[in-house]
Amino acid sequence: MSNEPQTNTFRNLCRLLSYTRKYWVRLTIGILCGMLVGGSLLVTLLMLPQMVGVMNESSVKSGAVQTTAPASAAPAAADEILAQDPQLAKILNQADEAAESFHLPFSVEGTTVFVSWPKEFNFEAVDSDGKVAWQLFTLYAVIFLLVWLCKSVAHYINGYCTRWVGARVVADLREELFRKLTNQSLRYYGNTDTGQLISRCNNDTAALEYSVSHSVEDLTNAPLQILGCIVAIYLACREYDNYTLIILLFTVFPLVLLPINIIGGRIRKRYRKSYKHIADVVSRQHETFTGIKAVKAYHTEEYENGRFHQAIRKYVRRVISAIRLHMLISPMTEFVVVIATVGFLLYSYHQGVSITMLTALLAPVLMAYRPLKDVSKVIASLQQSMAAADRVFELLDTDMTLPEKAGAHELTGVNEGIELQNVSFRYDDRIIIDDVSFKIPRGHIVAVVGETGSGKTTIANLIARFYDVTGGRILIDGHDVRDCSIDSLRKIVGVVNQEAIIFNDTLRDNIAYGSPEASEEAIINAAKLANAHEFIVNGVHEQGYDSNAGENGFKLSGGEKQRITIARAILRNPPILILDEATSALDNVTERLVQDALNHAMKDRTVFVIAHRLSTIQNANKIIVLKHGRIAEAGTHAELMALNGIYRKLHDTQFE
Secondary structure (H helix, E strand, C coil): CCCHHHHHHHHHHHHHHHHHHHHHHHHHHHHHHHHHHHHHHHHHHHHHHHHHHHHHCCCCCCCCCCCCCCCCCCHHHHHHHHHHCHHHHHHHHHHHHHHHHCCCCEEEECCEEEECCCCCEEEECECCCCCECHHHHHHHHHHHHHHHHHHHHHHHHHHHHHHHHHHHHHHHHHHHHHHHHHCCCHHHHHCCCHHHHHHHHHHHHHHHHHHHHHHHHHHHHHHHHHHHHHHHHHHHHHHHCCCHHHHHHHHHHHHHHHHHHHHHHHHHHHHHHHHHHHHHHHHHHHHHHHCHHHHHHCCCHHHHHHHHHHHHHHHHHHHHHHHHHHHHHHHHHHHHHHHHHHHHHHHHHHHCCCHHHHHHHHHHHHHHHHHHHHHHHHHHHHHHHHHHHHHHHHHHHCCCCCCCCCCCECCCCCCCEEEEEEEEEEECCEEEEEEEEEEEECCCEEEEEECCCCCHHHHHHHHCCCCCCCEEEEEECCEEHHHECHHHHHHHEEEECCCCCCCCCEHHHHHCCCCCCCCHHHHHHHHHHCCCHHHHHCCCCCCHHHCECCHHHCCCCHHHHHHHHHHHHHHHCCCEEEEECCCCCCCHHHHHHHHHHHHHHHCCCEEEEECCCHHHCCCCCEEEEEECCEEEEEECHHHHHHHCCHHHHHHHHHHC
């Protein structure tokens, strides 16, 4: 059990990295540039001690060589100078190798440097005072700057490419997450808090984006820079036959990694809890803003402010707890490195180490400080991002989508009608529909009435296959809806809900929602049939069809919103129409307008009506009365009135 968190971290990290496959070209460029950064750093670290040595003392000891050898000096003179000064020999050899490797316009022969560009000339490496000539030192400095420039350019390309890949990976992850959530069934949304989903889609992926974008960059160059520094330290220790720093390095490094690993696990747990609490904060906001009318009506602003205050305080406490550990890693790493450095300086002082040797040994350590710090930050950021990744992948792995069979039947219309055969449906342990059977022949109107909670809306949702039946079958032209493709089923079924669903978009786009190919003429014609055209163009909505409906249709009245949704259904022109108490919340005048629009919408269609006002369904071909999820009565309006049963009581209550 103790290894499970590490296993999950590794698995989720590998899963996250798998999203980089499609961007392998740019990622490869970034990694290669990261390698170039490490290589360039190694070269500069090897050159730096030589430059310091040249500045610290003359390259040729006083009295060893009194004059410089001319360009035509015998090879023996050059050999004598190089033999007396290994430092100079090393510098000249490195310069010649660099010129050959990078095709630089100069070469070295003995102690003479030949320059071919911008004009040809030569000079001696040692001046008359027995010091390295300024031309050679300048040339060496130029090479050093060119190598450092190469490192800087490579670092830029590495950072750009890897952060680009990181941003793209998280964008792909967000799209996949959104696609996954939109494809989940309504049963999933019935068990999930919308605010929690919004938080996971936004806050968790935002934390993931920041960490991934920066971590990928650091992971592709910081370890290579550290490796370059370690190689430089080893070469310097071997050259000066002083392995104290290597021993110190391998003693201190585990001391740094151990607490980082321990703290990293705790950071992940605390960030995971903080993400849960920020989801609670978003949930509170979502509930308050969507229910703002109730908040205003009951004057509960202060009550909601208090609840939000409690939620935000819980989140802040968790975040501060995680930050406290997060911020501990960097200073702890710094302090251990400083202790090791000071210890080495004290040792060097007692051993009488020269400035050149000290530069060769300490320069790599100092250069490794920043990449070491970056790696410690990466470890902390990875724990933070993995906490977010756990929650994101948990959503991606949740599958409550409606299954679709391979080679599913494609519905193109309705020829015979709809039939429910012994349909049952239970939600968790609660029975909603129990053994319901009836037919809706093509072109007929079948209405269902009953008390609240009797299962009316559930039947509508089952016909549209927003849920799957738990018993029995629903057939369209003899085909079980579970054997039909969901896309073809949605195309032939139109739904007008009791609560009009309006998007924060123009009235035109709201009508054309689901029918993006519709022409302007078709949109206007649908609006006219739905009795919506007049209120759209009468001047109340100044921009007509281009007017914005507002959040949830805030700028529209209840009747206007309902007529927009009816126009949407008419424009889609589905052969099956489901009307879910579409006029129950309207006044009498508006109801007549909407009912007239519904009459246009129902013409020549197979219609299933959920009715609240019985006056709207008296002409239905068949009326079904539900009670406790079962059919209690069925027949025409006249037949049900003659039964003197439940329907008659409902009718008399409404018209009394």
